[in-house]
Amino acid sequence: MTTRPNPQSKAFARYVTTSATKAGFNMSGDGKAKLAEAAGMSEADIAKILNGLFDIPSDPLKPLADALDVGQKELLRAAGVIDDKPARAGTRPISVQLAAQRLGIKSPKNVELFQILVTALVDAEKRR
Structure with a gap:
């Protein structure tokens, strides 16, 4: 018997796919493997998420929050798990593809040249 993905998992899949693409991960190429590596997750779990087959764990604190009326x-x-502070710019490096996208570099040839230039500059900085 085939299980049907629940709507919540499908919505989560759409959100992750859109966010991953915006973050510069190519979802039709090796971007899934790169996303898995960046997230510290297995490629199998990333595939489940992107296919809407990932069972989103229910929050074990929900009953406590309900009981406390918070x-x-x-x-x-209060537990220190989240802080609601906006992420600071520069706290996490962005991919060359995302940088190119944000700069408006769209031509595949220009993106490739941009990537070569950025790689050369990063290597030069490492040798300093």
């Missing part, structure tokens, strides 16, 4: 987010903030 939001889950508030409970997680």
